Every structure is written in C-alpha cells, then in structure tokens.
Amino acid sequence: MIKRLDSRSPLSEADKLALLSVQHSVRKVPAGAHLVRDGEPPEQCALLLSGYAYRYKITGEGARQIVSLHMAGEFVDLQNSFLQVSDHSVQTLTEADVAFVPMQAIREITLSNPSIARALWVDTLVDSSIFREWVVNVGRRDSRTRVAHILCEFSLRLEAAGLAKDHRYELPMTQEQLADAVGLTSVHVNRVLRQLGEEGLISRDRRSITIEDWQRLREAGDFNERYLHHDFVAAARN
Amino acid sequence: MIKRLDSRSPLSEADKLALLSVQHSVRKVPAGAHLVRDGEPPEQCALLLSGYAYRYKITGEGARQIVSLHMAGEFVDLQNSFLQVSDHSVQTLTEADVAFVPMQAIREITLSNPSIARALWVDTLVDSSIFREWVVNVGRRDSRTRVAHILCEFSLRLEAAGLAKDHRYELPMTQEQLADAVGLTSVHVNRVLRQLGEEGLISRDRRSITIEDWQRLREAGDFNERYLHHDFVAAARN
DNA sequence: CGTAACTTTGATTAGTATCAAAAATGGTGG
DNA sequence: CCACCATTTTTGATACTAATCAAAGTTACG
Structure with missing residues (x-):
C-alpha cells in the first residue's frame, strides 16, 4: 500500500x-x-x-x-x-x-x-x-465494448497489484455482479462473455479469466489505460 | 468559492x-x-x-x-x-x-x-x-428517471450557488449536451422533456427550466440529495 | 449427496437508437 | 429592422440492442 x-x-x-x-x-x-x-x-x-x-x-x-x-x-x-x-x-x-x-x-x-x-x-x-x-463506459459504450473494457481494466489493475500476470487472473465476481458493474443484466453479460470467448479474445475457467489476445480485447473494449494513472508521478517535482 | x-x-x-x-x-x-x-x-x-x-x-x-x-x-x-x-x-x-x-x-x-x-x-x-x-444514473435508470434526476441535481446545485431560486433556472446546455450527460440521444432527451412537461412536472422556455412540481420530479428522478453533501461539515470536529 | 447459487440457453418484448425531415430559434450582416 | 443561415428542437417511422421471462444445466458447498 x-x-x-x-x-x-x-x-x-x-x-x-x-x-x-x-x-x-x-x-x-x-x-x-x-x-x-x-x-x-x-x-x-x-x-x-x-x-x-x-x-x-x-x-x-x-x-x-x-x-x-x-x-x-x-x-x-x-x-x-x-x-x-x-x-x-x-x-x-x-x-x-x-x-x-x-x-x-x-x-x-x-x-x-x-x-x-x-x-x-x-x-x-x-x-x-x-x-x-x-461513467463513459456505462453511458456510451455498447455491451460488448463495456465488458471487454472492464476486463482490460481489471487485468491491468490486478497486475499492478501483483495479483495477476500474463493477462490471466481470478475474478471473484459472479456474472450478476459483473453485470451490476457495467449496467447490464447478468443474462446479457453471460452472452457477451460467451461471444468474447468464441471470438478467441478471452477464455474462462470457473472464475478465472485469461485474455488470449490482449491487443484485440483492448480494441474491442476501446481501452486506453491512461485513466488508471499507473505510471505517473506528477507530484515528484514537488 | x-x-x-x-x-x-x-x-x-x-x-x-x-x-x-x-x-x-x-x-x-x-x-x-x-x-x-x-x-x-x-x-x-x-x-x-x-x-x-x-x-x-x-x-x-x-x-x-x-x-x-x-x-x-x-x-x-x-x-x-x-x-x-x-x-x-x-x-x-x-x-x-x-x-x-x-x-x-x-x-x-x-x-x-x-x-x-x-x-x-x-x-x-x-x-x-x-x-x-x-455512474448509477447512467447505468441503472431508465431515460425518464435519468433526465428527471439530472434536472433535480442541477436545480439544487444552482440554488446552492445562488444561481437559481424557486426551482427555476437557466440551463445553458443544448439538448444534445444534456443527452451526452445522461447517456441518451438528443432525440430521446427531447421526447422525455416533452413528456415531463406534459405530465406537469416541469415547464420550459428556451433554455430556462421551471420545476413545477418538485416533489413529483424528485420521485420521478429517484432523487436524493444526500450525495451532493451540501449540508455537512465533517471536518469541523477536526 | 442434496441443495442453493450460479451459469447457460431460448423466446419474446420493451426501450432507445437511428434515420430523415420539418419547424423553430438565434445570430449576423446588410 | 429584416433576410438569411446555422444551429437547435421537434416529430415521425423503423431497426436493433438489451431486457425480461422462463427453464434447464452446472457448480460449489455444508
């Protein structure tokens, strides 16, 4: 911490x-x-x-x-x-x-x-x-993009926290909770996850997520990690 | 300030x-x-x-x-x-x-x-x-509730800033901008505004909004002002 | 093992988006 | 002050995304 x-x-x-x-x-x-x-x-x-x-x-x-x-x-x-x-x-x-x-x-x-x-x-x-x-994710992105986006976010944050590597992680959320995070229903999240799997972007095993193709998932999720501010130290200069 | x-x-x-x-x-x-x-x-x-x-x-x-x-x-x-x-x-x-x-x-x-x-x-x-x-507004509320909610928020914030009174204010946003704030299209925002007007909750004149029935708009917008933290001084006790 | 929680699939509906165009408004220069 | 133009608002018709409802599988756990 x-x-x-x-x-x-x-x-x-x-x-x-x-x-x-x-x-x-x-x-x-x-x-x-x-x-x-x-x-x-x-x-x-x-x-x-x-x-x-x-x-x-x-x-x-x-x-x-x-x-x-x-x-x-x-x-x-x-x-x-x-x-x-x-x-x-x-x-x-x-x-x-x-x-x-x-x-x-x-x-x-x-x-x-x-x-x-x-x-x-x-x-x-x-x-x-x-x-x-x-706000942006939930306000202006369609279901597939939303879910892909949040999967990308979790991947980077978990890696930064040392809780994941190689774009693979345990996500201890039910699909219903995931749905509540992206403003969709659990039924729809389930379909989107299946689709992302069929497209070869991710694979799932129980609660573990593996991002099979980071680049494509990133694009699918309209994801740019800048907002995570992982690499910056503005205050460093005072 | x-x-x-x-x-x-x-x-x-x-x-x-x-x-x-x-x-x-x-x-x-x-x-x-x-x-x-x-x-x-x-x-x-x-x-x-x-x-x-x-x-x-x-x-x-x-x-x-x-x-x-x-x-x-x-x-x-x-x-x-x-x-x-x-x-x-x-x-x-x-x-x-x-x-x-x-x-x-x-x-x-x-x-x-x-x-x-x-x-x-x-x-x-x-x-x-x-x-x-x-996030909640855009993620979990339907169009009518969303718009009503944001109109309530603006009313209270403008009053707190001394820029409105009696639930009447100038809102210098186009319907398209309002739409971009609530995650809808401007066409749909237009219909919702008309509907809120027909129901007697608000009236509009150019860019000015009058909330005709605060209590009902509040309900329609699922609005609770607590999140604005207008009245609290936690740090007062140090 | 048995049961509750969760995931998956299917069928249908509802809510919003999209597309298109007309009407109203506001601002500008003549 | 008026005519014109760009922007915004309004209305209508249609399409599509995601919600809803229902039920069958599957998994986790006591």
Whole structure:
C-alpha cells in the first residue's frame, strides 16, 4: 500500500514510518460483509490487506449499480473520510483482511503531515479518474465494448497489484455482479462473455479469466489505460 | 468559492487570506473554449468565477460522454492537479470569467497549509460523490428517471450557488449536451422533456427550466440529495 | 449427496437508437 | 429592422440492442 502511494506522490522515510505507526486494528472479514453502509457516518477507514471489495448504490427501483472494485492494498473508505454521511455502501466480495483506521487518526495525520495528506489525496484523485471512465463506459459504450473494457481494466489493475500476470487472473465476481458493474443484466453479460470467448479474445475457467489476445480485447473494449494513472508521478517535482 | 470550501471544511481567517493572495490571473474565456485537454499535462488550475463548464471524454467510436457540469465558484481542474496527464477534457459551456492558478502555486500552498489542502481535498471528494451518482444514473435508470434526476441535481446545485431560486433556472446546455450527460440521444432527451412537461412536472422556455412540481420530479428522478453533501461539515470536529 | 447459487440457453418484448425531415430559434450582416 | 443561415428542437417511422421471462444445466458447498 505504501509502495503504491509512494509511486504517485513520494514520501520520506519518516512519512512511511508515521504511516506504519498509525493506530489501527486488523481483522479478518467474511465475504459479503459490509465495510461501509450508505447513510451512516464513516467512523473507520478500511484498508484492504487482502481480498476484494466493491462500492455500490441501490436505486429506488431496487437495482444495484456497482461503482468500483477494490483489491488488496487499496483504501476503501477515503472517499467518505471527510464527509459526514456515506453516500454509498462498500461490501467485501471475498473473505478479506482489513486494517481499520479510526477516521480521527486519518484526520490528525493529514493535518500534521502534508506529504501524507498529499499522497492520500492523489489516491482519491485516481479513484475519481476511474469513476469518470466508468461513467463513459456505462453511458456510451455498447455491451460488448463495456465488458471487454472492464476486463482490460481489471487485468491491468490486478497486475499492478501483483495479483495477476500474463493477462490471466481470478475474478471473484459472479456474472450478476459483473453485470451490476457495467449496467447490464447478468443474462446479457453471460452472452457477451460467451461471444468474447468464441471470438478467441478471452477464455474462462470457473472464475478465472485469461485474455488470449490482449491487443484485440483492448480494441474491442476501446481501452486506453491512461485513466488508471499507473505510471505517473506528477507530484515528484514537488 | 471560499465560502463553499469553508462550509465543508472550516478555514481560519489566515487561511482565507492565504487563499485570496494566491498568485493567479483572471481572463474572460469565450463559450466553447477548452480549459483542459485530454492527454495534456495540467499546468494551470482553473477556477470558474462566472459561467459554466463541463468535463467530457470521447470514446473510440467518437461518442461524447459528459462526466460533470461545473458552475461559478467551482474549481474545474483540481481533479488533474496532481496527476501528470489529464484523462479528460474540460470545455466552457458559456462565456466565463476564469481565474487561472499555476499548478505550482496549488502544490505549494497545499504543502504549507494543511487546512487549505484539506478543504480542497474535500471539494474533490464531493466531486467524486457526484461521479458515483452519475455512474448509477447512467447505468441503472431508465431515460425518464435519468433526465428527471439530472434536472433535480442541477436545480439544487444552482440554488446552492445562488444561481437559481424557486426551482427555476437557466440551463445553458443544448439538448444534445444534456443527452451526452445522461447517456441518451438528443432525440430521446427531447421526447422525455416533452413528456415531463406534459405530465406537469416541469415547464420550459428556451433554455430556462421551471420545476413545477418538485416533489413529483424528485420521485420521478429517484432523487436524493444526500450525495451532493451540501449540508455537512465533517471536518469541523477536526 | 442434496441443495442453493450460479451459469447457460431460448423466446419474446420493451426501450432507445437511428434515420430523415420539418419547424423553430438565434445570430449576423446588410 | 429584416433576410438569411446555422444551429437547435421537434416529430415521425423503423431497426436493433438489451431486457425480461422462463427453464434447464452446472457448480460449489455444508
């Protein structure tokens, strides 16, 4: 986690020590547990040490839209950190090890340590960039492109997190959850996945995805990784 | 602008003075001008003093998705402030007065002044919350609900900015732009607007919108203003 | 093993897009 | 102030994508 922050907004050794010594408690949380609930005040900030989680909102009609997916090393709750009431829920997708940090500790360290504040802020800005791309994905791409796009995104993010390689990864989501992330029905996602398989772009085995032809899937998904901001260190120059 | 920041994350008088004295240049910018271009490094941070602007991205197919709308008093470019390359473009919707602040100045003041950093950060977190809601809007709501929802959002945001009252406002967007914000075609947006009018929920005159029945439009749009975080001051308790 | 959750397939429908064109509006120069 | 042109709004007809409904397979798990 620290490595990730550092890569985008450099921290001194002292900063890293300060981060490591922030008060927190680690707990193992089962799959399907809520880390944050829509409408409740955020009191702890959860950092995923292992496992997966997703943010979602429910419409008045009862439909669910997943608005982001998070994996080991990511903060799941900085988004709510300085707001009074959570505007969405966060739920684990798998069993997960979670470090809970009291909001108060986050508030204190960010006031006393501007470099850390900066690094956390940058982290939330990257989240925002992904939200924007999801608006586009869901708003302006057809079903095949949408699904291909999200498969590309997951592949790169998991590789960056060291959870995948060679364009092969475990995706611990049901097709229904995938559907809720791309704004389609699970039935349709199923058909699209089959089609992508038939075209030789991907292959699947249970929950594992192998991208057989990265270049073509990238094109099919209208995917450009720039929005992930994986390689940049703007703040490096101060 | 300062008032807005202060309301969500309190600033001392000294902070306010510091903000006011940040180096900047004010320019009048014509409608349709780009403030940020996708793919270019952000060098200045634009603060809208008057007028409107929107962020957008273009898909490989050439379709446009507007990902947010900004009005007087809002920062248009904090989102890119610490990232190396912009992942989207920002264009003015109307003629606008814009204060340009060099990124360097933002970086310096946020390192030296944690309260200001906090306030700006909170501002970007609220932006994120709106992005999330847009993902839901575009991903899981039908056309009528989507349009009603965005009309509600604009009404509250404009009122909060002092640009509207009594649920009546000027919306300087064409129906095509509105369509690009809700992920529909302009033809369909036109039909939905007509329908909302026939149902007595809104009325229109040129670009001005009057919400004739707030309660019913709110229901029609599955609208809950919580995600706008207009009334909260979490950081107040530090 | 038995059962619930998930995936897959098929048939039909609904909602939006697309295409086309007419009407209205707004701005410009004469 | 008017005539003209470009842009925007409106309407209609048709096509297509993805939703819905239903049910059969398959997988995971206690």
